[in-house]
Amino acid sequence: MDIGKRYTPHELEKKWYSEWMEKGAFKPQNKGKDSFTIVIPPPNITGKLHIGHALNLTLQDILTRYYRMKGKDTLWIPGEDHAGIATQHVVEKHLKKTEGKRKEEYDRDVFVSKVWDWANEYRDYIRKQLKAMGASVDWSRERFTLDEGLNKAVRKVFVDLYEEGLIYKGKYIVNWCPSCGTVLADDEVEHKDDNGHFWYIKYPLKGEDDFIIIATTRPETMLGDVAIAVHPSDEKHKHMIGKKVILPLVNRELEVIGDPYVDPEFGTGFVKITPAHDPNDYQIGLRHNLERIQIMDEKAKINENGGKYAGLDRFEARKQIVADLEEQGYLEKVEEHKHSVGHCYRCDTIVEPFLMDQWFVKMKPLAKKAIEAVEEDEIQFFPERWKKVYLNWMNEIRDWCISRQLWWGHRIPVWYCDECGETIVSEEDPTSCPKCGSNNLTQDPDVLDTWFSSALWPFSTLGWPEKTEDVERFYPTGTLVTAFDIIFFWVARMIMMGEKFMGEKPFSHVFITPLVRDKKGRKMSKSLGNGVDPLDIIDKYGTDPMRFTLSILAAQGRDIKLDEKSFEPYSKFANKIWNATRFALLNLNDFEPIEYDYDELHLEDKWILTRMNRAIKSVSEGIETYNFNHAAKAIYDFVWSELCDWYIESIKERLNSEGRSKKLAQNVLVKVFDNALRLLHPFMPYLSEELWQAIPSIKEDELLIISKWPKETKEEIFEKEENRFNDIMSVIRGIRNVKADMNIPQSQKIKAEYKILSDNDWIEGAQDQILKLANLENLDKTDAKKERSATAYVDENVETYVLLGDMIDVDAEKDRLNKKIQKLEKEVNKFEKKLNNKNFLEKADPEVVEEAKIKYEDAKYQVKKLETLIKEID
Incomplete structure (x- = not known):
């Protein structure tokens, strides 16, 4: 078969992806055998996939294609995440720009339908990107975190946890993003070092011609002060406990209290207590039964409790309050102070601690089994160092705030009776109040945190809570391939929910991918303009060279410094394989399979069969231990150097001769090419499929993608001949x-x-x-x-x-x-x-x-x- 003079990647990609789809090659092939399942980390529908996604998807596809060829009942489930905060944020910006309206100017259902339009458009684009990257996912099982099946799973989990007392509603200090208009979980807050100030403020002592000094980084919150605290064992200040001070600008009387939270060595030793605007102050307020005065609204503007400052933005209020303190003689001094400030992980707005009613999950009871599963290595992390990171976080876990003040997402399945105030928590929409029979019911306006539905992904995608064949056949899954920054957001929560609702771990292995940086080692970002679009790389080099480059750079525990020039050597590698195969085919026109004894083989034949078996072992071990770079390097060295540069050169004269020697060389060449292309397939699927079809070997399967993975054959390892040929090469x-x-x-x-x-x-x-x-x-x-x-x-x-x-x-x-x-x-x-x-x-x-x-x-x-x-x- 003539494969053509030139390697044309784009023609092969279009041809073979369609062929694989048409023939059902991505669907599980071996029912009844051990399964290997991967659930795709569902990409957010907020935009296009980047080069980090390309790395993640390539490594997942390598595993999927490998275990499919190994004969396992293999399934890779595709899907997308509705990404509540992020999606609503970008759609709101889009509508403001295109239609000149804010979200509140739409009916809720109308707004949600517009977000669905956005979601469907970007889901289509993500599908195209996945296909362009060669992802062998089973499209017939594609899921979306907001589809009906997953919604049913979400409601069941919420109701079950609520009925067990593990979900509760309470007033608590939360992380509030004034821009996104929603609460954020602790791990959705990004802490950055900001250049701020310490303002030292005089608080006059009641009835005395003296004052105490408070140091604060947020002077605007003093409007909500209800007490001053010192450490009860602080020899310098404990005599102040019980005294009264006057709050400057507000003239409210505050009592000095003793609380062990206060660090006497920090600041002035006095701490102002604002329970409605600081999580630590909130706890002190609970211990001392203090009033909670809220002085901001949801837009971070000062409310009516702020007196003359009402209506000002928090930072405008800060400026005015500092100016007034200075004018009235209450400002002692100002010092520059670098400190960690929480920012919204989506829009980068400074987060405001805010007191409000929210829904929470009690995490300690759920964390116990999830900790044990990792401690006892039922679930293993690769690289192993991430195990410690996971356990440290899990052992310090706090309750999870799961409600979000959004319109896009899973609506919380809670209704309130407008007549008697009854709270109804139900998997199905209720039509009447079970207590008073009224039909006047109002559903909770909030939606669930996106990660709530994502936490169920390994089993909800298989049809749970229904007892489906897929749940029985494919759960638990095999390997999770993901990034380090969502170990807490996603990995830990999947483990907890899997143990809770399925009674066993959701996966056995967690492989944490390297971070892809630019060639200078910088993180890729829009602001730096150093991002790499995988489709641009595919357009220039082809999918297979891109995949191989990412694979050979994917060393465990080391970030990838990516230069576009990194793709050039592996584009040449693809061309080398093409040309070598073409040369082989030109010398195989008269090929016929023959039986032979190993004793008949020449030195170079025994050497290449030995090296082939070494490569089979190295590539297999590399993939199974997630050392993808080792596996890629092994197949690269074997194909480029040993097969193309040495073996083919060694047998050219034999291929041009006649007789038994030629037949032996042809048969060994075909066998080695057949196995080499099988080894190459997970990394370069299109090129390997095209060339494998052309090799005149005896094929048990119609397609390489579903053919058998090569097995190491001990009888074909000739160590003496291997050493001798190595001497010759030296x-x-x-x-x-x-x-x-x-x-x-x-x-x-x-x-x-x-x-x-x-x-x-x-x-x-x-x-x-x-x-x-x-x-x-x-x-x-x-x-x-x-x-x-x-x-x-x-x-x-x-x-x-x-x-x-x-x-x-x-x-x-x-x-x-x-x-x-x-x-x-x-x-x-x-x-x-x-x-x-x-x-x-x-x-x-x-x-x-x-x-x-x-x-x-x-x-x-x-x-x-x-x-x-x-x-x-x-």
């Missing part, structure tokens, strides 16, 4: 290196000699291969090294020399090599200084230090090699 490399060092073209034939050093004269039986592959005029035996000859290779058995004779101008070559040495010595000095620099060793990334060590040692080696070469030619 001699050839040595001769080629001498040519390169001496500026002799590789195409030029030269003379070489060898000297036997032991009874093992293996080189005498390898002359044909060495002559041919090193492009030698002759290779003669000698008793001693001649003048003007360069040593090419030395081991305990043989020395090999290249005869330079009159081929070179000795003086010119010495001059050239000395200049090269001088340049290399500068490199040696540069890296030596770096490696002796304590700051560099302590502050640089470990991989940067390791790279410097490697370059230092290599430069030293090159200097020594060239110095030896000068001596030899002199």
Whole structure:
């Protein structure tokens, strides 16, 4: 079969994805066998997938294709997340820009329908991106976190937890985003170091001509102060307990109380207590039964409790309050102060601690089994260091605020009777109050946190709460491939909900992908303009080179520094495979399968079969242990170097001959190509499928995607022949290196000699291969090294020399090599200084230090090699 002269990736991608879909190749193939299931981390419908998604999806697809070929009942479930806060935020901005309206100017149902339009548009785009990346997901099982089945699961979980007393409603200090208009969970708040101030404010003591000083970073909250606290054991200030102070600007009387929360060494030792606007103050207020005065509204503007400041934005109020304090003599001093400030993870607005009624889940009872599952390694993290991160967070877990003040999302399944005030929590929409019979019911206006529905993803996507065949067949899932930043948002909650509602872990392994950074090591972002769109890479290089690049860079525990040039070598790799396969096919026109004994095989045949089996083992182990870079490197080295550069070159003469030797070479070549393309398939699915179809081997399956993964065959590991051929390659490399060092073209034939050093004269039986592959005029035996000859290779058995004779101008070559040495010595000095620099060793990334060590040692080696070469030619 002629595959064409050029590798055209885009034609193959279109052709094979359609073929796989049409023939149902993405659906589970082996019912009744052990299953392997992956649930896709559902991408948010707020925009396009980026290069980090491409990495995540590629690694999931590698696992899926591998276990499918291994014969497991394999399922990869696609789906998307409705992303409550994020989606509503972007749609509100879009409508403000296009229609000039705020959300509140629409009827709720109308607004939600507009968000559905957005969702459907972006879901279509995400599907196209997934298909472009070659994702072998079962599209017939695609889910969305707001579809009817998942809504049913969400309601059941809410009701069950409520009835157990694990969901409750209460007034509490929450993280409030004034811009998004909703509460945020603790782990949705991003803390950043901001340059702020400490304002030192005088609070007059009642009935005394004295004052105390309070230091605060948020002077506007003083409008809600209800007490002053000191530590009860603070020798300096405990005598103040019970005294009264006057709140400046407001003239409210405050009592000084003692509470162990106060750190006497921080600030002035006095702390103002504002229970409605600080979570720690809220707890102090509960202990001392203090009033809670709320002085802001949901837009972070001062409310009627703020007196003359009512209506001002919180930061405008701050300016005015500071000005008034200074004017009235209450401002002692101002100091610059860098401190951590919470920001909304979506819109970056500074979060405001806010007192309000919210729905919460009690997490401690749910966390117990989820902690045990990881401690006992029922669930393993890769890399393992993330286990500690997970356990630290789980052991300090706090109740989860699950209500959001949004219109887009799962409406909380709670209704209130307008007549008698009864609260009704139900999986189905009630029509009347069970207590008084009234039909006047109002549903809770809030929706559930997006992560509530996502927490059920491993079993809700399989049809739970119905007892579906898929639940029985595919739960628990196998591996979760995800990013480190959602271990708490998503991974931990899935484990808790899986243990609670399914009675077992949702997955066995959690692989945390590396973070993709730009070539300078910076995180990719819109503001820096350094993001990489995977579709742009696919357009330029093709899907397979993109996938292979990401795979070979995906080292466990190390971020990826991505330069667009990183894709070029693996685009060349794809072309190399194409051209090598085309050459093979041109020499297989008369191929016929034959039976043969291993004794008949030539040295190079046994060597390549051995290397093939080594590759099968390495690639399999790399994938199964999530060392994707090791697996990719193993298949790269095997295909590029061992198969294409060595084996094919070694058998060219045999392929051009006739007889048994040719038939043996053809059969081994076909077998090796067949297995190599199977190994390559998870990484480069399109290229491998196209070429595999062309190889004239005996195929048990119609498609490579559903064919069998190669098995390591111990009978085809010939260690003696492997070592011998490796020796031959070392001699050839040595001769080629001498040519390169001496500026002799590789195409030029030269003379070489060898000297036997032991009874093992293996080189005498390898002359044909060495002559041919090193492009030698002759290779003669000698008793001693001649003048003007360069040593090419030395081991305990043989020395090999290249005869330079009159081929070179000795003086010119010495001059050239000395200049090269001088340049290399500068490199040696540069890296030596770096490696002796304590700051560099302590502050640089470990991989940067390791790279410097490697370059230092290599430069030293090159200097020594060239110095030896000068001596030899002199």
